[in-house]
Amino acid sequence: MSENEDDIILSELDDEELVQQMMDDLYDGLKEEIEEGVNILLERGWEPYRVLTEPLVGGMTIVGHDFRDGILFVPEVLLAAGAMKGGMAILKPLLVETGAPKQGKMVIGTVKGDIHDIGKNLVAMMMEGAGFEIVDLGINNPVEEYLDAIRREEADILGMSALLTTTMPYMKVVIDTMKEQGIRDDYIVLVGGAPLNEEFGRAIGADAYCRDAAVAVETAKTFIARKHNQGVAS
Amino acid sequence: MTNALSRLLETRDWLLADGATGTNLFNMGLSSGDAPELWNVEEPEKIRTLYRGAVNAGSDLFLTNSFGGNASRLKLHGAEKRARELSRISAELGREVADAAGRPVIVAGSVGPTGEIMAPMGSLTHAAAVEIFHEQAEGLKEGGADVLWLETISAIEEYKAAAEAFALADMPWCGTMSFDTAGRTMMGVTSADMVTMVEKLPNPPLAFGANCGVGASDLLRTVLGFAAQGTERPIIAKGNAGIPKYHDGHIHYDGTPELMAEYACLARDAGATIIGGCCGTMPEHLEKMKEALETRPRGPRPTLEEIAEKMGGFSSASDGTGDDGAAPRRRSRRRG
Numbered sequence: 001m002s003e004n005e006d007d008i009i010l011s012e013l014d015d016e017e018l019v020q021q022m023m024d025d026l027y028d029g030l031k032e033e034i035e036e037g038v039n040i041l042l043e044r045g046w047e048p049y050r051v052l053t054e055p056l057v058g059g060m061t062i063v064g065h066d067f068r069d070g071i072l073f074v075p076e077v078l079l080a081a082g083a084m085k086g087g088m089a090i091l092k093p094l095l096v097e098t099g100a101p102k103q104g105k106m107v108i109g110t111v112k113g114d115i116h117d118i119g120k121n122l123v124a125m126m127m128e129g130a131g132f133e134i135v136d137l138g139i140n141n142p143v144e145e146y147l148d149a150i151r152r153e154e155a156d157i158l159g160m161s162a163l164l165t166t167t168m169p170y171m172k173v174v175i176d177t178m179k180e181q182g183i184r185d186d187y188i189v190l191v192g193g194a195p196l197n198e199e200f201g202r203a204i205g206a207d208a209y210c211r212d213a214a215v216a217v218e219t220a221k222t223f224i225a226r227k228h229n230q231g232v233a234s
Numbered sequence: 235m236t237n238a239l240s241r242l243l244e245t246r247d248w249l250l251a252d253g254a255t256g257t258n259l260f261n262m263g264l265s266s267g268d269a270p271e272l273w274n275v276e277e278p279e280k281i282r283t284l285y286r287g288a289v290n291a292g293s294d295l296f297l298t299n300s301f302g303g304n305a306s307r308l309k310l311h312g313a314e315k316r317a318r319e320l321s322r323i324s325a326e327l328g329r330e331v332a333d334a335a336g337r338p339v340i341v342a343g344s345v346g347p348t349g350e351i352m353a354p355m356g357s358l359t360h361a362a363a364v365e366i367f368h369e370q371a372e373g374l375k376e377g378g379a380d381v382l383w384l385e386t387i388s389a390i391e392e393y394k395a396a397a398e399a400f401a402l403a404d405m406p407w408c409g410t411m412s413f414d415t416a417g418r419t420m421m422g423v424t425s426a427d428m429v430t431m432v433e434k435l436p437n438p439p440l441a442f443g444a445n446c447g448v449g450a451s452d453l454l455r456t457v458l459g460f461a462a463q464g465t466e467r468p469i470i471a472k473g474n475a476g477i478p479k480y481h482d483g484h485i486h487y488d489g490t491p492e493l494m495a496e497y498a499c500l501a502r503d504a505g506a507t508i509i510g511g512c513c514g515t516m517p518e519h520l521e522k523m524k525e526a527l528e529t530r531p532r533g534p535r536p537t538l539e540e541i542a543e544k545m546g547g548f549s550s551a552s553d554g555t556g557d558d559g560a561a562p563r564r565r566s567r568r569r570g
Binding site for chain 1: 270309422
């Protein structure tokens with residue numbers, strides 16, 4: 001394939017070629033190349049937000065689609081997300097400085113009794129890559145932990161993950177507690193995890209079940225857009 | 235090597251394994267989020283009841299209540315120091331029930347995944363994983379398990395680490411992976427990959443196969459994938475009883491006993507020797523499965539179309555095996 005080709009010199013590519021190349025590099029999980037590409041674009045005067053959206057979010061969208069379609073699997077997505085993180089580390093302070101638009105804020109965590117956080121971490125990384133602010137509560141979260149965090153952080157979205165038959169019902173415990181406290185409708189509640197399905201998500205009172213990280217990002221964007229529209233209307 | 239499972243496999247051409255652990259324990263009052271393994275000490279009679287449910291329904295083999303009984307997972311409940319003890323007791327209770335059955339019943343010491351990603355992608359080193367699995371293996375051995383039973387594994391590296399630990403414990407074992415992502419494990423392992431890996435192990439399992447995942451159709455497709463590799467090693471099929479639904483505060487899997495009976499026969503026709511259920515499979519499912527395996531004749535290996543017709547469609551068009559032109563391919567990149 002391309003082994004015999006000469007190495008591509010990123011700084012010699014024009015903007016359009018460089019963005020394409022960075023999307024490829026992100027797909028291949030090449031962290032150093034992504035960091036280099038981000039720095040080159042910044043040196044060329046690109047707004048940090050544009051660097052985030054075009055090569056990085058654009059590249060992660062392709063990764064997300066191929067993950068959804070069973071072409072890429074967890075190891076490849078972890079590598080890509082690692083490369084993305086490298087780019088984000090450079091951009092984050094600049095984005096704060098320049099007051100780049102935010103998609104929304106999500107509190108996310110794996111439910112009580114469940115240690116599995118691979119899927120949850122993927123969602124957090126992909127959401128961050130899509131411009132959301134993420135507060136990651138880690139694994140084994142009791143209901144109080146979730147509720148304290150969404151209040152404290154003034155989150156828009158609560159994301160819960162479970163991988164076991166023995167832990168998935170706990171999501172309902174959290175949602176029921178939110179209802180009791182009259183705060184259920186103040187938040188968008190998204191749930192995910194291998195054993196779940198759409199009907200289960202609906203039955204426990206979540207806004208949506210997201211079958212993978214790519215779907216989670218799309219779903220979150222849709223709900224945030226709807227929320228904003230309602231805000232304008234009322 | 236002589237062990238109870240090998241002896242049973244010599245005399246029988248199919249064995250009925252057990253069904254769900256978690257779903258059954260919920261019905262006995264386990265709260266979501268609590269560690270099922272703590273019940274080995276706190277509610278031993280309920281664990282005996284769980285085991286008896288499978289034995290009375292006709293299972294030839296059941297798994298111990300030790301799926302999450304490794305130090306990595308028990309840490310959540312502050313019980314990481316009790317991995318060996320809780321595993322041992324799960325097997326002791328199993329031994330009691332199996333020895334009272336009046337026929338040979340195998341006690342299979344369940345070993346679930348650590349829940350961590352292994353190095354270099356993740357932080358769990360091979361040595362640490364071997365140590366975690368070895369500790370649990372010794373506990374299950376002390377408690378009198380006939381074989382160790384690795385299940386719901388996604389990564390080749392983790393399967394290998396467990397195999398090495400079981401060699402250290404000098405125990406015969408079986409091991410299944412969970413194919414829940416477009417017909418592969420979430421780490422991208424296909425059924426064909428698993429056969430290749432298993433046959434290269436220095437201490438290969440007595441039997442290997444698939445458990446859990448998404449629905450019975452996908453699991454049967456995976457069994458066909460194993461069989462297509464021409465393996466002589468007994469194949470295990472432990473599929474879920476349909477998909478989970480939520481009714482009146484309870485998780486309920488929508489697969490009926492009749493459907494699971496159909497699944498059991500299809501699994502046998504597809505090439506499986508050890509057949510059981512996973513999540514949602516209750517004693518009433520096992521009874522129907524047993525009856526069907528005993529009374530219905532063997533059939534030819536089912537096609538994918540026949541499986542879809544009887545059990546419902548697949549979760550993905552391809553499972554990553556064969557040279558199916560329609561199978562999705564990784565994009566070709568300009569470099570890398």
